[in-house]
Amino acid sequence: MNITTYEHQTLKIGHTLNGHTITADHIEALQRFHAREPRYFSPIYRGVKFNQHVGVIHTAGITVEILPKIDRHTDDEQNWRDLLFGMLKAIGDLKVHAPTRAKVKTKKTDLLDLYFHWFLAETDYLFRRGLVKKYRQTQSQQKALKGRLDFPNHIRKNTVHKERFHVHHTVYDQNHRLHQILNATLDAIARTAGHSQQQAKALRQDMPDTAPLPRIDATTFDKITLNRKTKPYEQALGIARLILLSLHPDLSAGDTQSLALMFDMNTLWEKFVYKSLKKQETEEDFPYTVHAQQTKRFWENSTLRPDILLTPKATPASQTQNHERAQSENIILDTKWKNIDYGRPSSRDLQQTFAYKHYFQANQSALVYPHHNSESDDIKAVFHGQGKHGGLIRIAPSTDILEWEHTIAQQVQDWIRA
Template identity: 40%
Template structure:
């Protein structure tokens, strides 16, 4: 049995149990995961006997000071460091991880997980903002003052100052650093102080807490972030706020015990693979090629109720004779055929988008392309093949993200020839 030392690394679709296996959960950790799963469940894992089985989500689940890292794996090759770098490279490429620092090499820590990377990105962003100087904003305030400032609140003025005629209860605007943007960042900074596991960040977080103005507490909700409006002066705060949103909205404190708080920072690999393929094609495509993600067409309308739509992942040269439709799937076929549902789906896309070609895009050990034809559906000969083709593209995973993206682009460009 492998001793749990605060960091457990597994791959997607693996199982962690408390009763057997090289890597084991403690009974306490399993209990926290079961409680977090709740009655409605979570998409990150499913419960099994004496354990949990992870789904196609990757990232980090932190329980107290213990980190469970879930890495992607498209084939049987590569170790934990390789696939950790693959995940971080994909997140960087699609813009999920981005900072104001001149380059990513400016980061000082060796990221042991995506969570460690996010912690340092946030610290780096706050150091950047403090160096620039924190932005002041106007806010409405009221109170008893010795000078007349703003407008008098007559009801409260009479109530509180009947024997203090030298005072004025007024409403006025104050121009300072006490506003919601800073309150959110300050709350995130205090969260990091309590949950981070990297000792190298201790001094930097401590320095930030000393330099950052102490602010009021805010109740964290999606609405709080939605009502934040950035202007020219506050635009540099965008990345720090994005990381704050990610951390604060995915942090689940244990109000009963207080020592088994859960932070789940997980990414759907199917969605990440789709976005990664999209940005890779867009980055290296020809000027004549157009690209659209998640194009929608109406598909079916009932007599009553809402209509159904179809939405392929990627459409190239939409509405032209050279139209190509792609659908991405994060799984390794290992030489097998695509499942029937995917092939039927691509046939529908071909007809509704008038596509010249359609293809399913998978990760694999190396790059390959094979194709197959659909059978004719309006003929009496059940063995007659049509001219309608569906391609199957397998793209080898490469730790060099630029080379990997070029491989994706080259594989797709062959469909456009």
Template identity: 40%
Template sequence: MKSSHRITVYEHQALYVGRGEPSLTQKQLEALQSFHGEGLPYYSLIHNGVKFCEYVGVLQIGNTVIEILPKADKATGNSSTEATKWRDLLIGMLRAVGGFKIESPSHSSLRIRHNSILDLYVALFLTEAETLLHQGLTKQYRQTEGNSTSLKGSLQFGKHLQQNLTHQERFYVRHNIYDKIHSLNQVLHKTLRLLNRINTNADLHSRIGALLLNFPEMPDVAVSDAFFERITYTRKTESYRTAIEIARLLLLNYHPDVRKGQNYVLALLFNMNLLWEQFVLASLKKHKPEDITLDSQVKRDFWKPERGNKSQLRPDIVINADKMYCLVLDTKWKNRNGYSPQSDDLQQMYAYLSYYNADRAILIYPGNTNEMQEGTFYDTQGKLSDKTCSLISIPINPDISEWQKSIARQCLFII
């Protein structure tokens, strides 16, 4: 197991070489610089450092683990208490939108969550793999061909003559085998081999080694988005679903360093703006009355050029679309701190009101206190119209369940 250097930062925070706390080494900066041009949109390069953006989670480059946490207030400092608060919040939000397939915060895998969200995903995968191995890995039929001392299946006559002209005791045949070598088990084994190379958590090292020791050897398998999309589950293989979902996340976000072989990248990062949108949507779905409809990303055609693709409007959430008391909601992961919203946001909300024939538009922010502010748009004659936009700030609550209830109360009481 390799030792690691761990750094905890917050979204939109910068890291510099030899400056500030935490800071980067020159080698760490060079590793980040070398991968900046490889399609990783998680940070930008600045003078003698990097600046992170709206992505949160874990970025591991070689033996350096950078944990990027969300933060929606102006509190300063990187104390362990502050980091724990936002790490727990991120885990709770991911759990609420389905990022973690766990039912309770007391789940044994959560004991290591103080290290990083990457360790939590690894621990969850190991728990699933251990369960599957204990229950017995499933077997499936697969087709194979080669020389055999007995005639079984179908004789491949051309290859038989080519290889066995002087070996009359052998037959080149194609036949089915019922064993554990199939794509699901191959993915699990491939993920365990990857974790054995990159894991830096001492608490997980022995579990990875024990699984590899007891797992049957598997041929390697090439994975891609298309590969995972083709996977189907049956009654016998449904128990693999969670492990395969985590394996997909780990394998597809691993970028090997083909030049030096040392500074590989594993990026388990989530767009915080999108996560906030999904979290608000999940909260509303969980607590909405039955007579209210809820839709996300409802598209309306907006503009058609002479050539090329048309433009569309697509608000985050629409309540009671095409019905009475239609509301259009847009989520913004930023603390307003009493300031007015940006003009672009208001113009966007005005367009939503018109194109969705909505009664009201709502901008939803995280905040420090419950706050609701009403605003009215002017019409083309310079007079106040009947089109309104509400600004709702909802205080962050470490109790995720209570936070979701608060979001639903604030957003749905207007109807």
């Protein structure tokens, strides 16, 4: 069963979404998942409540797609789905920069199926171009002496069969780490109900048999070194890493697997604003160098780390200025994935950006929010008693990602010049 909801919303027994009614079994399955992975939602009475994480969770026959949303009055699923896909692609967290082997459409496709489809397309591409063989060491019984004789095992196993030799030798075949990972991912997809299940099963039958990996974790992938021959495996392995490291065994449901591909919208928004500004850095009319999360210590082991720091680009004139004056021209941007309808940021957000401004000796600082109204005015004000400017930049989301990136950079510049 596939359902779609939004960040910070609740699912309760009896709710109907996408034509499906939430039952007690569905809520129980999600609460079992929460016991293993508590980051993405909280149990409530007869239901669950999601937080700022978005993406997709699959467990015990239910797939829940959680989309971002800042306008409570608009329920256009496809717009918010396209926005999420676009942001992930723009910052590189989708693990593939573009669907190079197949045209993948996001229409009515949740994040889980999108990842599965891209992995299957990449693996099918590798299979059709010819799978790579590699050398590996093995031991076996042979009728001819080749390689190095394993004398203890030879004596133990071949006392009767004098015509056999137990040897260590080198083979050149397709039973190696890269294909073991691909097969493990295909098996995981085949066990997950969805549109990609049958395709995964068919492709798995075409793949060579490989020895199962006893354990797959981050070090399994970190130890892989690709060369000229294995470079085409890079994208498939990148998606496989995300899928396999997101798997959670559902011990109460036999061999079924739970899977979560989830992203923190606060982090995603911060990275997206940073990437949008960074792309403009090479433009002549953009006078700043963009830095992400610069850190200063302010008390014992505590530090301050604003999301984005803009420093003026070096010019002949600026090189003659002293360091203190150059610092005073810095701009602090602190991103917040929140909807503030009436321009009323929380005191905590304002205090935070003021502290950043003070410790980084910046002249201006702004809180950068998404906003559903493209005609909303940004706000610039002076911190009382300080003579330094702070304010709000509110940016309307757009599914045209390139246009949205340009709008962010332009709106930030307009705010600074105001």
